[in-house]
Amino acid sequence: MDYIAEKVDAIVIGGGHAGCEAALSLARLGKKTIMFCLNIEAIAKMPCNPNIGGTSKGHLVKEIDALGGEMGKVIDKTYIQSKMLNTSKGPAVHSLRAQADKVKYHKEMLRVLESESNLIIKQQEVASILIENCQIIGIKTVTDAIYFTKAVIVCTGTYLKSKVFIGEFSEHSGPDGLKSSLHLSDSLTNNGIFLRRFKTGTPARVDKRTINFDEMEEQFGDDKVTPFSFLNLENDIKKDQISCFLTYTNENTHQIIRDNLDRSPLYSGQIEGIGPRYCPSIEDKVVRFSDKSRHQIFIEPEGLDTNEMYVQGMSSSLPEDVQIKMLRSVKGLEKVEVIRGGYAIEYDCINSTTLLHSLEHKTISGLFFAGQINGSSGYEEAAAQGLVAGINAALKIDGNEPMIIDRSEGYIGVLIDDLVIKGTNEPYRMLTSRAEYRLLLRQDNADFRLRAIGYKVGLVSEDAYNKFLLKKEEIELEIERLKKVFLGTTKTVQEILISKNSAPLISGISLYELLKRPELNYKDFDLVNLDRPKLTDQVIEQIEIMLKYEGYIKRQLIQIEQFKKLENKIIPENLNYEKVSSLRNEARQKLLEINPKSIGAASRISGVSPADISVLLVYIEQINRMRRATNESIS
Ligand SMILES: Cc1cc2nc3c(=O)[nH]c(=O)nc-3n(C[C@H](O)[C@H](O)[C@H](O)COP(=O)(O)OP(=O)(O)OC[C@H]3O[C@@H](n4cnc5c(N)ncnc54)[C@H](O)[C@@H]3O)c2cc1C
Numbered sequence: 001m002d003y004i005a006e007k008v009d010a011i012v013i014g015g016g017h018a019g020c021e022a023a024l025s026l027a028r029l030g031k032k033t034i035m036f037c038l039n040i041e042a043i044a045k046m047p048c049n050p051n052i053g054g055t056s057k058g059h060l061v062k063e064i065d066a067l068g069g070e071m072g073k074v075i076d077k078t079y080i081q082s083k084m085l086n087t088s089k090g091p092a093v094h095s096l097r098a099q100a101d102k103v104k105y106h107k108e109m110l111r112v113l114e115s116e117s118n119l120i121i122k123q124q125e126v127a128s129i130l131i132e133n134c135q136i137i138g139i140k141t142v143t144d145a146i147y148f149t150k151a152v153i154v155c156t157g158t159y160l161k162s163k164v165f166i167g168e169f170s171e172h173s174g175p176d177g178l179k180s181s182l183h184l185s186d187s188l189t190n191n192g193i194f195l196r197r198f199k200t201g202t203p204a205r206v207d208k209r210t211i212n213f214d215e216m217e218e219q220f221g222d223d224k225v226t227p228f229s230f231l232n233l234e235n236d237i238k239k240d241q242i243s244c245f246l247t248y249t250n251e252n253t254h255q256i257i258r259d260n261l262d263r264s265p266l267y268s269g270q271i272e273g274i275g276p277r278y279c280p281s282i283e284d285k286v287v288r289f290s291d292k293s294r295h296q297i298f299i300e301p302e303g304l305d306t307n308e309m310y311v312q313g314m315s316s317s318l319p320e321d322v323q324i325k326m327l328r329s330v331k332g333l334e335k336v337e338v339i340r341g342g343y344a345i346e347y348d349c350i351n352s353t354t355l356l357h358s359l360e361h362k363t364i365s366g367l368f369f370a371g372q373i374n375g376s377s378g379y380e381e382a383a384a385q386g387l388v389a390g391i392n393a394a395l396k397i398d399g400n401e402p403m404i405i406d407r408s409e410g411y412i413g414v415l416i417d418d419l420v421i422k423g424t425n426e427p428y429r430m431l432t433s434r435a436e437y438r439l440l441l442r443q444d445n446a447d448f449r450l451r452a453i454g455y456k457v458g459l460v461s462e463d464a465y466n467k468f469l470l471k472k473e474e475i476e477l478e479i480e481r482l483k484k485v486f487l488g489t490t491k492t493v494q495e496i497l498i499s500k501n502s503a504p505l506i507s508g509i510s511l512y513e514l515l516k517r518p519e520l521n522y523k524d525f526d527l528v529n530l531d532r533p534k535l536t537d538q539v540i541e542q543i544e545i546m547l548k549y550e551g552y553i554k555r556q557l558i559q560i561e562q563f564k565k566l567e568n569k570i571i572p573e574n575l576n577y578e579k580v581s582s583l584r585n586e587a588r589q590k591l592l593e594i595n596p597k598s599i600g601a602a603s604r605i606s607g608v609s610p611a612d613i614s615v616l617l618v619y620i621e622q623i624n625r626m627r628r629a630t631n632e633s634i635s
Contacts, residue, residue: 024390093438127141193350311333421604440557571597
């Protein structure tokens with residue numbers, strides 16, 4: 001029998017990476033919030049790879065931190081190995097990745113959540129959402145408890161009607177044997193929210209005492225550790241690190257897989273959900289890249305106090321006996337014991353083009369969605385959406401305009417714009433190639449792009465903001481000072497240049513100009529740059545990048561101006577696309593379905609051509625001219 005349990009400002013359904021950021025931002029913005037989850041012991045769980053960050057995902061974590069989110073701080077406390085990836089390439093793709101101790105990560109995030117006074121965590125399954133006149137009013141649990149509220153954020157991840165597959169075996173289950181969420185999907189569908197099936201998979205976890213590491217290449221962390229959080233310096237988080245190990249599959253492994261493809265639920269048609277192209281299972285890799293004689297396998301620790309090792313690169317839902325055989329065909333794993341087998345999981349998710357850029361549903365006011373349920377994949381993508389949805393739910397409750405990060409301001413902007421404008425037909429993971437302005441969207445300057453926004457919405461503290469302003473001022477002052485530091489062709493200067501294989505000077509030059517040379521670094525001139533202020537490595541890194549990439553940055557800023565012009569060309573609300581006669585049918589249908597706010601957004605919808613955009617621009621200009629004429633005649 002239904003009973004009224006409570007009335008709160010906001011409800012978050014889910015304690016995963018999206019739910020945690022959403023709940024924390026709501027509570028920290030003064031909203032009395034309840035976060036529901038199926039298992040408190042699985043809050044901030046990492047059901048797949050034991051790491052945070054990596055190419056483009058490191059950018060998302062830095063941006064979450066710059067806006068006042070929590071993921072960066074938690075991983076700085078719980079990492080067991082840290083590595084900056086892609087350092088042989090330009091700074092736009094430098095990406096931080098940290099191996100996490102999964103249990104410590106969960107415990108630290110739970111500690112942070114439990115320390116928030118405005119936040120209550122409840123272990124209970126939400127069965128339905130309650131809506132009145134297209135406005136969310138509450139939720140009901142499987143135990144018939146009704147909670148009234150002004151905003152609900154659905155962050156149910158890979159649990160909605162989730163089903164696990166291992167060979168011929170399958171059952172309704174969440175990740176790692178946790179319970180599945182079996183009721184909420186029907187409620188969403190009954191309220192007109194279309195659901196579809198996506199799938200993802202994970203590899204086995206094996207016992208480290210049964211691995212022959214001598215047969216593998218040890219992978220060490222970096223000596224110099226870079227924090228994810230802008231509030232941390234290297235010395236704040238420095239610690240002993242543990243290693244990962246590299247080995248490879250071989251022809252024998254591939255043959256075992258080929259011989260058993262008929263028993264794979266992926267290839268037997270049992271699994272209907274669409275899987276991620278960029279995180280393929282080992283079965284998919286062997287089939288799709290049949291020319292490759294071996295695939296890289298990274299053996300990664302799941303934590304300090306466990307024997308479990310994650311077999312990165314061998315995600316599989318093949319039958320258990322086949323998994324054991326294929327694992328033992330790999331060098332170093334010949335005697336391996338499997339602790340947890342690999343599996344595939346299928347789950348319900350929504351069509352993200354039904355959402356606004358604030359992640360609020362287009363037709364149900366106060367209902368937000370964040371994370372894997374939006375069709376994305378990855379802890380970082382989920383956390384970024386959770387943070388944005390949490391902030392916007394709080395702004396909505398206060399009747400304020402939403403916080404929208406656009407494609408020129410952050411990977412978070414690229415992520416959300418891709419989801420709500422382009423949509424996705426498979427689990428969407430972030431890639432640097434998705435960002436047009438990636439030279440400006442580097443991970444190292446995320447605070448320059450987003451700190452002020454985080455401060456404005458109230459998530460970044462006064463102290464943190466002042467620290468950022470001080471850093472910004474230090475950088476600007478030093479760049480100005482370097483323009484006035486002139487170096488002559490002295491013996492010391494020439495020796496420095498020769499030692500760096502850099503052309504000797506033939507006449508005097510400012511240090512500002514000299515440091516544009518790619519082979520030279522700021523600290524190389526400490527001998528001659530005597531009055532230089534004491535600066536942190538973070539500040540020096542910014543100065544070097546701004547000087548060396550000045551030309552490229554200027555060019556990208558011009559491109560962004562063009563982008564902003566189209567983003568600011570607003571499409572009149574309720575524009576009747578049926579009346580725009582020269583639009584192609586496909587474009588008209590897509591524009592009606594997605595209802596973009598600006599010409600810029602309209603131009604990114606697949607199926608809307610540049611010719612359609614020109615037609616639209618002319619039509620809108622005609623409407624505006626008629627409106628102006630009418631206003632003039634009235635006045
Ligand atoms: C097997 C597996 C393999 C994966 N492989 C990859 C990969 O290779 N690459 C990658 O990038 N990502 C992968 N992921 C995805 C990654 O785990 C997710 O992207 C990330 O965890 C999503 O975070 P989230 O917050 O959206 O949801 P989740 O972390 O899934 O959390 C969902 C939360 O919602 C709660 N919940 C659900 N329904 C209800 C309800 N009705 N009532 C109350 N609480 C509810 C759950 O208890 C949980 O706390 C994988 C996930 C799984 C399970």
